[in-house]
Amino acid sequence: MPEQHTQTSAPALELDDIQGDILIGLQKNFERFVFFEILDATAFKANLREKLTPRIIDTTTVQARESQLREHKRQGNNSALPNVGLNVGFTNTGLQKLRPGDDLKDVPFVTGAQARAAGRLGDPINGTGPATWRAEFLSGKIDGVFLVTGGIREAVDGEANQVIELLGETASVVYDETGNTRPGADRRREHFGWMDGVSQPGIKGLTDPLPGQKLLNPGLFVYGYPGQLTEPPLPWMKNGSFMVFRRLKQLVPEFANYLIHQANGFEINPKLLGARLVGRWQSGAPLAVTPLIDDSELGADPERNNSFDFSDDQGQRRCPFGAHIRKMNPRDDLELPQEIAVDPHRIIRRGIPFGPEVSTQEEEARETQHDRGLMFVCYQTSIFNQFEWLQDLFANNKDFVGSKQHPDGSPVAVGWDPIIGQNSTPGANRLRTMDEPVPNYPSGNRRSTLQQPNDFVIPTGGAYFFMPSISALKNDLSA
Numbered sequence: 001m002p003e004q005h006t007q008t009s010a011p012a013l014e015l016d017d018i019q020g021d022i023l024i025g026l027q028k029n030f031e032r033f034v035f036f037e038i039l040d041a042t043a044f045k046a047n048l049r050e051k052l053t054p055r056i057i058d059t060t061t062v063q064a065r066e067s068q069l070r071e072h073k074r075q076g077n078n079s080a081l082p083n084v085g086l087n088v089g090f091t092n093t094g095l096q097k098l099r100p101g102d103d104l105k106d107v108p109f110v111t112g113a114q115a116r117a118a119g120r121l122g123d124p125i126n127g128t129g130p131a132t133w134r135a136e137f138l139s140g141k142i143d144g145v146f147l148v149t150g151g152i153r154e155a156v157d158g159e160a161n162q163v164i165e166l167l168g169e170t171a172s173v174v175y176d177e178t179g180n181t182r183p184g185a186d187r188r189r190e191h192f193g194w195m196d197g198v199s200q201p202g203i204k205g206l207t208d209p210l211p212g213q214k215l216l217n218p219g220l221f222v223y224g225y226p227g228q229l230t231e232p233p234l235p236w237m238k239n240g241s242f243m244v245f246r247r248l249k250q251l252v253p254e255f256a257n258y259l260i261h262q263a264n265g266f267e268i269n270p271k272l273l274g275a276r277l278v279g280r281w282q283s284g285a286p287l288a289v290t291p292l293i294d295d296s297e298l299g300a301d302p303e304r305n306n307s308f309d310f311s312d313d314q315g316q317r318r319c320p321f322g323a324h325i326r327k328m329n330p331r332d333d334l335e336l337p338q339e340i341a342v343d344p345h346r347i348i349r350r351g352i353p354f355g356p357e358v359s360t361q362e363e364e365a366r367e368t369q370h371d372r373g374l375m376f377v378c379y380q381t382s383i384f385n386q387f388e389w390l391q392d393l394f395a396n397n398k399d400f401v402g403s404k405q406h407p408d409g410s411p412v413a414v415g416w417d418p419i420i421g422q423n424s425t426p427g428a429n430r431l432r433t434m435d436e437p438v439p440n441y442p443s444g445n446r447r448s449t450l451q452q453p454n455d456f457v458i459p460t461g462g463a464y465f466f467m468p469s470i471s472a473l474k475n476d477l478s479a
Contacts, residue, residue, distance in 0.1 A: 094143030122422030
């Protein structure tokens with residue numbers, strides 16, 4: 001890997017030119033995703049330049065809003081602030097309408113998410129295309145997306161509706177859906193019940209890191225800075241980023257019932273089994289620190305809940321090699337140095353849940369009756385070497401830890417990521433396995449294998465976007 005991945009200098013980030021969702025994240029209790037098709041490129045560019053780009057929220061503004069929110073809470077206020085945010089991204093088909101012939105040189109972006117889902121991502125396939133995707137994402141009409149965010153639903157809808165009105169007849173809405181954080185104490189949890197977003201990388205020159213938070217070069221996430229795997233092929237790509245969107249449906253009652261059934265067979269607690277699959281307890285407490293008993297105070301403490309690695313757990317006694325968080329970020333776990341093996345492939349996640357809470361009827365029937373899940377969003381400067389690398393070579397790779405062994409010397413059959421892994425092996429009926437769901441801590445040598453014949457996270461749509469800088473929106477894409 002290039003030397004720039006270990007560079008320690010803090011570059012000066014042009015925060016007022018970088019869209020706000022990338023490095024810090026737009027403040028959001030609600031996020032409306034407005035996917036659109038460009039109908040009249042010339043008129044659309046005029047609207048983009050004159051009416052829409054002035055509404056885009058940059059990172060400087062997001063940073064200031066973070067300070068305002070901290071002060072708002074310090075004064076004892078629990079009410080949400082509007083903090084309306086607007087960002088925009090374009091697929092390759094959309095960019096070709098705005099700048100015909102421009103090649104961003106990212107193969108997945110140019111090819112498109114639909115084709116990649118049928119290949120590298122391992123999504124369920126019907127013929128040659130994704131079998132579980134919604135029709136809107138298979139239409140080939142999505143040229144771009146507006147991300148409209150805020151703390152109050154009415155404010156988000158007001159801005160989104162205004163944007164749609166400003167587009168006029170230059171574009172049409174292909175798909176429109178709103179995600180929202182979960183209510184009350186579950187605000188930071190995804191629908192399966194786990195604390196989400198605990199393990200985000202920090203950015204050199206921007207982030208004041210928490211214990212255990214790795215500071216990475218900004219070029220991994222935004223073009224024009226140290227850490228980028230390649231120079232941006234086009235000058236206007238500086239301060240821009242690739243965004244991956246995946247609409248992931250979660251079968252919550254089915255997953256809960258599966259944990260109970262499997263735990264009974266293994267004669268362990270369902271909450272412990274769930275923690276073994278994820279690598280954390282639902283509270284956010286990591287198994288690497290508290291392997292047998294949940295610690296909600298630890299899970300809620302940002303000074304402690306991410307301060308660990310797996311270097312002293314080479315027998316997977318604390319946390320299985322196949323657990324979701326160990327798969328996706330094997331902190332000091334691989335034979336290669338972590339900064340070479342893992343860091344250049346990290347992503348920044350900015351997703352939000354969607355859909356209603358599980359109803360009493362669904363709990364009783366143990367069957368999903370209402371669509372819910374995660375609007376997955378992540379940022380990077382190489383879709384191939386970051387998001388797709390993690391999905392293909394970690395989550396979907398049953399042998400990703402190489403030559404690891406059990407304490408008794410027998411080989412480890414790690415298996416797939418039990419949460420987001422996709423088994424597309426021909427003839428396998430998507431059966432996934434995971435090694436050692438039953439703990440051997442602090443000692444023991446019980447061999448166990450989890451059988452997971454069904455997917456509980458189902459991809460129902462996706463798209464790859466480029467999020468240009470604000471100067472590029474004003475000048476290069478709207479000229």
